[in-house]
Amino acid sequence: MSTIVRGIVSTALVVACGTAAFWWGTDGFSAYTAEAARRADILRAPRPVPTVELEDQDGRRFRLDDYRGRLLAVEFIYTRCMTVCRSLGVAFRQIRDAVPPESLGRDFALLSISFDPERDDPASLKAYGRNFGADGEHWRLARVRDAAELTALLDAFGVVVIPDRFGGFEHNAAIHLVGRDGRLVEISDLDQPLAFAGKVREKL
Structure with a gap:
């Protein structure tokens, strides 16, 4: 040779x-990145999410389990965020407006969860939600009171939160869909809210 x-x-x-x-x-x-691999893994094997206790913008306590039987859109934010969280709020408003009104609350709900519970008290959550038209019923703002439960929740959704040098956070951002059985079934980009809403309509 x-x-x-x-x-x-x-x-x-x-x-x-x-x-x-x-x-x-x-x-x-x-899967070309860890994020793409995470999303592919969720599509292949929907993941149970912890039944954590939350407190909403009106001080009401509830659990994620309370949404079983409905589809649930979940985003993770902190109210002092002036960048990506604002984009998430706009995306959530577009999703809310794009699904059939009669399905809101009955078959589908939206939930914004703060990962900064020490500073995001009910009043802060309410003010943040008001900026985007969250009604506090079909679209609730909430925080997790127990730090251990918050860690477990972020891990289950694959959300990474890192404090920055200015009192804020660096974090990944996406829109998550939890199925009627309480499992995380899909993760979508925040810049594709109408595509996400279309997937919700297909499942209603």
């Missing part, structure tokens, strides 16, 4: 091995 042929064969083997490793590492090329 000539040197040129051996070089071609060696290169082909390296490319084949690299392609196979990439295929395996990206779940058949379907």
